[in-house]
Amino acid sequence: MADVAERAGVSASTVSRTLRGMSTVSPEVRARVEKAARELNFVISRQASSLVTGKTGVVAVLAPTLNSWFIGSALSSLGPLLRAAGMELLVYVTPDMTERAAFFERLPARRNADALMVFSFNLTDEETARLDDLQMPVIYVSQRAECRPSVYVDDVAGALGGTRHLLNLGHRRIGFVQTIGASGFTFSSHERLLGYQQALTEAGIPLDNDLVVATPVGHKRRTAEAVGRLLSLGEPPTAIFAEQDEVAVSVLWTLRRARIDVPERISVLGFDDHQMAEWSDLTTIAQSPEEIGRAAGELARDLINNPEADQARHIVLPTRLMPRATTAPPPADPDHASQQPSS
Amino acid sequence: MADVAERAGVSASTVSRTLRGMSTVSPEVRARVEKAARELNFVISRQASSLVTGKTGVVAVLAPTLNSWFIGSALSSLGPLLRAAGMELLVYVTPDMTERAAFFERLPARRNADALMVFSFNLTDEETARLDDLQMPVIYVSQRAECRPSVYVDDVAGALGGTRHLLNLGHRRIGFVQTIGASGFTFSSHERLLGYQQALTEAGIPLDNDLVVATPVGHKRRTAEAVGRLLSLGEPPTAIFAEQDEVAVSVLWTLRRARIDVPERISVLGFDDHQMAEWSDLTTIAQSPEEIGRAAGELARDLINNPEADQARHIVLPTRLMPRATTAPPPADPDHASQQPSS
DNA sequence: CCTCACTGAGACAACGCTTTCAAGCAAGCT
């Protein structure tokens, strides 16, 4: 910086003022300084400036993995947003319990970031408490954290709309496949089931617990079993709503292997609009991780710049039904004479 | 830090020495300092220490997106490795040309990282030159950069091995589907084609240019056209080797839609071992992004700690054939009486 | 013509840490 000052024939203070875009610099001097800075290829050192301002200009992200459609997309839209705000993106990946424990033990973000964005979806209470200790805004993404800033989609409304779509097509027996995580059902899981149930109730259809089955994600065998349970009912469903696209695709595979035509015989509906959904031409309820990332970034920015802001703001984003090739009216059938068969 | 020093009854120098694990601190004092630091929940500020040491303790990554199987996996294994080395991971995402131009214009990593890892696979010469200006090690991942540190897999050997597998199964007519990127064929593309050709030559099979077709990735229509070109040959291939799994899966879909049984009628081989390959039960040549990420991280660590090291080291990693359900002996046929038909 | 408000620019003290350098001190040697 001294070099730039000398080359421009001004003091270091003026260089600093210029480079930070302060208005108290005369246009002529400003031009000289900017020219000198460009010629010397100079950028200010975040380390040095953060030392005196107390702001690091960094947003940290805690994520269990980066190899995830959702997290990857969210971060890809978060990055440019942060850049526009002059901030950088620091990532802490905790793929296993060792890494995770190390993170919570040391809390390395403590003095090295202005805000933390949490993409780990199954924090324990102690872990959450530990994050509360952190003297900075902590934003929970895709999860509801009571009294803490959060960003997530309206799962109830999404599942409600999706189920209504199936009802509108004429389906009356609709199976629901829940996803069991490492630590039981997630909050989203409950909400999506709720939306499904609300839609049925609206339509005057009694709830039938036999129609709700569960499987862990990525476990083909267990998913096949769950589908088998639905297929072996006295009155099997004509549509299956899977709480997650990854499970929905697995359901599709199971049905395909069993030579049950989709959507002619059974319709399949997913949730998320995962990349695979497009590949499989799966009808699904879309959530936009890009939008979530952007919203989280804006929230972080606001909380950093304005510590007086509401520190427990929740941002709820909408979902959108994405009609594709795996849903159709149910097969014509004596019980549902009012339906016209699809081609 | 002053607080810790006071609490432990020592000077700031001693606290610094202790916390950095220097050996010149007596065990008794060390214990006192560590206790005080723990009680006050103190961690040293990277900003302040980097100011004096000149090291930032940060490795920066330049990536076009994070929503990519390869990059996501590589970073997920890079993260823990860096943590073990006491470093952090800073990510610059450049999803569009604007962001990319902004990055190369400002080179924000300049003073904010100790090394840069480049995951952008199609840099222009000016961009590369710009990176050379950066006063820090720049590591090129999954690409060969002349005279600069790089990490990548042995594409020739991988394609050679994969093609040999098809030959060993009895195939003699093997199609090759190249991938056209935004800027033509990548270096990998050339190498993989080369491996394919080497295997054929080894086996004494003359090269036939009609068997090599090209398609952009993710473009179903163009991929179908490319497959159509192979199917309309006088003597069509009994196996198709796609240079990338994403294209291979697209080929699978095309064949399935055309009711051509895989692998009974035509075998399909991919390259990468993308997540989708496992889903589709696609035989493929596996590369491990986790391993690549780890190797790149170690290389970065070495180059940072040891500026005298070879600044143009190339690390070449092996590939592995992953046999799955899309390859089988070719259908029995008068020309190949020695083959027994598969079930 | 003098004073005053105002604007633009420089001097300088932090910020929190590391790193010489010097000093204190106990032990070993002559």
Added chain:
DNA sequence: AGCTTGCTTGAAAGCGTTGTCTCAGTGAGG
């Protein structure tokens, strides 16, 4: 005893910024 050596520790000088304070001009108003 006096001197040297080795091991710990403290004091102080930065590292590259920012922000406060000060000061020199400049034009307006009295």
